[in-house]
Amino acid sequence: MLNALKVRWAQGYQTVDHIRQVELNQRFRGLPVIESRACPEDCQACVEVCPSQAIQLSPVRIDLGKCIFCPDCSKVCPAEKIHFTPDYHLSCNEREGLVVGSQTQHPAVKTEERIKQIFGRSLKLRSVSAGGCNGCEMELNALANVNFDMGRFGIEFTASPRHADGLVLTGPISENMAPALQATFDAIPSPKIVIAVGACGISGGVFAASPALDRRFLEKIPVDLYIPGCPPHPLTFLNGLLDLLGKKYS
Ligand code: SF4
Ligand code: SF4
Numbered sequence: 001m002l003n004a005l006k007v008r009w010a011q012g013y014q015t016v017d018h019i020r021q022v023e024l025n026q027r028f029r030g031l032p033v034i035e036s037r038a039c040p041e042d043c044q045a046c047v048e049v050c051p052s053q054a055i056q057l058s059p060v061r062i063d064l065g066k067c068i069f070c071p072d073c074s075k076v077c078p079a080e081k082i083h084f085t086p087d088y089h090l091s092c093n094e095r096e097g098l099v100v101g102s103q104t105q106h107p108a109v110k111t112e113e114r115i116k117q118i119f120g121r122s123l124k125l126r127s128v129s130a131g132g133c134n135g136c137e138m139e140l141n142a143l144a145n146v147n148f149d150m151g152r153f154g155i156e157f158t159a160s161p162r163h164a165d166g167l168v169l170t171g172p173i174s175e176n177m178a179p180a181l182q183a184t185f186d187a188i189p190s191p192k193i194v195i196a197v198g199a200c201g202i203s204g205g206v207f208a209a210s211p212a213l214d215r216r217f218l219e220k221i222p223v224d225l226y227i228p229g230c231p232p233h234p235l236t237f238l239n240g241l242l243d244l245l246g247k248k249y250s
Pocket of ligand 2: 038039040043044045046047057060076077078079080081082
């Protein structure tokens with residue numbers, strides 16, 4: 001018993017306190033910075049190497065809703081225009097806001113007053129893995145651990161859609177999972193929100209062109225929050241959601 005207490009004491013306080021300002025290791029690949037200097041003529045190296053068709057040229061822009069942060073574009077660029085920073089504030093409530101270039105604004109989440117009023121004090125979410133690799137789900141699981149402790153903000157995952165206020169979509173939506181996704185959404189009582197997580201959930205990611213997908217769900221149902229990444233960092237999810245809810249936190 002004494003040994004167990006000693007170990008617990010040595011572990012100290014493990015919860016991330018300042019989820020807004022905490023600095024991640026420099027090796028973490030978050031927000032890309034795109035320099036404004038000109039590309040060499042006819043160069044398309046970044047477009048050709050990108051596995052998820054996330055890059056547009058003239059000027060260079062990266063769609064964070066498609067990017068898997070590999071980061072091959074920055075390696076092949078002869079002009080060294082693309083760098084990845086450890087900035088994990090990547091979420092946005094508008095799809096267009098995820099496209100970043102040298103002149104674009106930082107992706108941001110606007111607080112939705114209607115959502116804040118209804119769910120600001122308590123939000124229960126039902127997660128649906130619609131054909132993904134389980135990477136996003138592992139990061140969502142981490143939100144409940146002692147480090148991120150999402151429950152302290154009144155946000156939790158729930159086992160039944162009947163008890164949920166919102167749907168968290170991961171995965172590119174395989175044909176086989178499309179009916180389950182729709183059924184889960186239908187089972188959540190209104191009002192409800194939808195959160196698309198990861199490159200797969202947002203755009204189909206590297207599977208976007210697969211004939212095995214059925215993404216018509218997203219043509220009918222509006223998304224309230226996009227959380228980019230492959231997989232997204234738990235802090236990306238947490239900061240985005242707290243911004244959407246207008247929650248006060250240190
Ligand atoms: S880091 Fe993103 S934009 Fe760059 S090559 Fe990889 S997937 Fe494409
Ligand atoms: S960003 Fe780099 S790799 Fe891409 S077109 Fe410009 S110079 Fe070429």
